Amino acid sequence: MKKKAVMVTVFFGFILLSSTIMITLPGIMPPSDETEMTVTGTPADNFPDDQRAQFCGSSTPKSTAFIQEYSIPTLCTNPLAIVADYDGNVWFTETNTGNLAKFDPRTETFTEYENPSWPPGGRSMMWGIDYAPDGTVWYTDETYDSVWKFSTLDETYSRLSYPSEGDSLPQKLQIHGSQIIVNDFTGNKITFLDPNQSEEDVNYLSIPSPVDDSVTADFAVDVDDNVWFTNWLFQQGGVLVKFDQNAYFDSVSNSGENYLPLLDFIEIYQLPPELLTPNGSVVSNDGTIWLADTTTSYFFNFDPVTEKFTQYVTSDPLPSTYGNQTGIVKTPISRPYWIETDEQDRIVFNAQTANNISVMDPKSQTLVEYHVPSKNPNWGDCDPGTGLMLADCGLAQIFDFTIDGEKIWFTEWVENNIGVVDTSVPLPIEIQFESNSIDLAPGGKKHFNFIVSPKSQNDLMGVSLVMSTTHDFLNVELENHSPKTFQLDSDGPRPIHTSIIASEDAVPGTYKILLGAQSTDVAVSKFVTVKIE
Numbered sequence: 001m002k003k004k005a006v007m008v009t010v011f012f013g014f015i016l017l018s019s020t021i022m023i024t025l026p027g028i029m030p031p032s033d034e035t036e037m038t039v040t041g042t043p044a045d046n047f048p049d050d051q052r053a054q055f056c057g058s059s060t061p062k063s064t065a066f067i068q069e070y071s072i073p074t075l076c077t078n079p080l081a082i083v084a085d086y087d088g089n090v091w092f093t094e095t096n097t098g099n100l101a102k103f104d105p106r107t108e109t110f111t112e113y114e115n116p117s118w119p120p121g122g123r124s125m126m127w128g129i130d131y132a133p134d135g136t137v138w139y140t141d142e143t144y145d146s147v148w149k150f151s152t153l154d155e156t157y158s159r160l161s162y163p164s165e166g167d168s169l170p171q172k173l174q175i176h177g178s179q180i181i182v183n184d185f186t187g188n189k190i191t192f193l194d195p196n197q198s199e200e201d202v203n204y205l206s207i208p209s210p211v212d213d214s215v216t217a218d219f220a221v222d223v224d225d226n227v228w229f230t231n232w233l234f235q236q237g238g239v240l241v242k243f244d245q246n247a248y249f250d251s252v253s254n255s256g257e258n259y260l261p262l263l264d265f266i267e268i269y270q271l272p273p274e275l276l277t278p279n280g281s282v283v284s285n286d287g288t289i290w291l292a293d294t295t296t297s298y299f300f301n302f303d304p305v306t307e308k309f310t311q312y313v314t315s316d317p318l319p320s321t322y323g324n325q326t327g328i329v330k331t332p333i334s335r336p337y338w339i340e341t342d343e344q345d346r347i348v349f350n351a352q353t354a355n356n357i358s359v360m361d362p363k364s365q366t367l368v369e370y371h372v373p374s375k376n377p378n379w380g381d382c383d384p385g386t387g388l389m390l391a392d393c394g395l396a397q398i399f400d401f402t403i404d405g406e407k408i409w410f411t412e413w414v415e416n417n418i419g420v421v422d423t424s425v426p427l428p429i430e431i432q433f434e435s436n437s438i439d440l441a442p443g444g445k446k447h448f449n450f451i452v453s454p455k456s457q458n459d460l461m462g463v464s465l466v467m468s469t470t471h472d473f474l475n476v477e478l479e480n481h482s483p484k485t486f487q488l489d490s491d492g493p494r495p496i497h498t499s500i501i502a503s504e505d506a507v508p509g510t511y512k513i514l515l516g517a518q519s520t521d522v523a524v525s526k527f528v529t530v531k532i533e
Contacts, residue, residue, distance in 0.1 A: 054378035057415035062373035081129035128173030280339035292336035
C-alpha cells in the first residue's frame with residue numbers, strides 16, 4: 001500500500017481561534033532531521049518528543065457520577081470512530097496504529113487487532129464506522145482512500161479502495177439495508193457500496209453533490225430511504241439536500257442508462273445564514289432533520305413539512321475547557337460536531353470544545369450536558385510551557401460517540417481513553433418554568449421566573465446559572481442583583497428571577513433561549529420559546 005504524499009486536513013476548531021479552521025494533522029508527515037525523537041517502541045514514536053504530550057495525552061482514566069473512562073493499554077493510539085455491536089461490545093478505530101480495537105464492558109478488557117496491511121508509521125483519521133449483522137465491522141480511512149472490512153469471526157482485515165481523483169476524504173459510514181453509504185467530504189459526493197463484493201471486484205456508485213467546489217458532510221436516511229446531507233463552503237453557508245435514492249435507482253434500472261440527471265431526484269433547501277458548518281446530521285422518528293454546527297454553539301432542526309429551521313443553543317463551555325490564561329478567548333463556543341438519536345428519540349451530540357456529551361429531549365425541550373472529566377491542557381489556553389498550568393484544563397478532543405441503550409460510548413482522541421455516559425443515572429438538578437413561551441415586541445422586556453430544584457440529598461456547591469441566547473438582539477438579565485453562582489441546598493428549591501429583553505432591532509420570528517443550572521459534572525437546562533411579533 002502506497003501512502004499519499006499529502007497533508008491531511010481535518011476540522012478541529014482549535015479553541016484559541018474564533019472560528020473553525022483547517023489545520024494540518026501533525027504526525028502525518030515525517031519529522032524533520034532537527035526534530036528530537038526518543039524511541040520508545042510504542043506508537044508515540046510517530047510524534048516528535050515536543051508533540052507527544054499534546055497528541056498522546058496522559059492515558060489516565062477519570063470518572064464522575066455519570067461518566068466512566070477506560071485507558072487503552074497501548075500508548076498514544078488516538079482513538080476515533082466508535083460503534084457498539086449487538087452484544088454490547090464497543091469497537092473503535094486507532095488513528096495512530098491503523099488497528100481496530102474492541103472493548104468488552106462486562107470484563108472491562110481491551111483487544112487490539114493488528115492490521116498486517118498497515119504500513120509502518122502510517123496514520124489516518126478514520127471517521128466512519130458501523131457494525132453489520134454478519135459480524136463484520138466496516139470503517140473509512142482517509143489517508144489511503146479506503147473502506148476497510150474487519151471480520152470479527154476470523155479476525156481478518158480486507159481493504160477496498162475508495163474511488164478518488166486525488167481529492168477524496170471518505171468520512172462517515174453507515175450500513176443501510178444491503179448497502180453501505182459513505183460521504184466523501186472533500187470529493188463532494190455520496191457513495192453507495194455493495195458490501196457483498198470482494199476486494200478484487202469493487203463497484204461503487206457515486207452521486208455528485210449539487211453545489212460545486214463545496215464539501216459533502218454527514219448524511220442521514222429517513223424512513224422512506226431518502227438520503228439527507230449538507231453541502232457547504234467554508235464560512236459561507238450552504239444547502240440541505242434531500243436525495244430520493246429509490247426513485248433514482250428505479251429510474252436507472254428501467255432506463256438502461258448508467259446515470260441520470262441528479263437534479264430530477266433531489267430537493268435543495270437553503271441553510272439559514274447562522275448555520276455555517278453543519279458537520280453532523282440525523283433524522284428523528286418524526287421526520288425532523290437535526291444538524292450540528294461546528295463553527296458555533298448552535299444546533300438546528302429542519303421540518304420538511306413547513307420547510308422551516310429552528311435554531312437551538314448550548315450552554316457556554318466551562319472555563320476549565322479553554323483556560324484563557326492569556327485572555328485571548330473573548331467568546332468561548334462549544335462546537336457541536338456529530339449528532340444522532342437514541343431509542344427514546346432524544347438528540348445526542350458531542351460538543352467538541354465544551355468537552356461535553358449532550359442529550360436534548362425535543363418533547364420536554366430539555367438539554368442535559370454531561371461534562372467529560374479528562375482534559376489535555378495542550379488544547380486550551382492553559383499555558384503549559386510555564387509550569388503554571390491550570391488544574392483540570394483543556395480538551396480530550398471527543399471526536400465520536402455511539403449509543404447503546406442508555407449508554408453513550410465515546411473516544412478521547414488526545415487522551416488515549418474511551419468513556420461511557422450512563423444516562424440512567426438520576427440528575428442532581430431539575431428545572432421548572434413558569435411558562436414555556438413568552439411574546440415580546442422589539443424593544444420589549446418581560447419578567448421570566450424559573451426554579452432550580454435539588455434532586456439529591458447533598459448540598460451542591462458552586463452551581464452556576466445557564467443563560468444562553470441564539471441572537472445578539474435577545475438578552476437575559478438577572479433581577480435584584482442575584483448571584484449567577486450559588487450553593488443549592490438539598491432541602492429547598494431556588495427561585496430564579498430574570499428579565500428577557502428584545503432590543504429595538506430585534507427581527508420578528510420565533511427563537512429559543514436556554515435557561516438552567518450547571519454543576520461540576522452536568523448542566524440541566526430547558527428551552528423557552530420567545531416569539532417576537
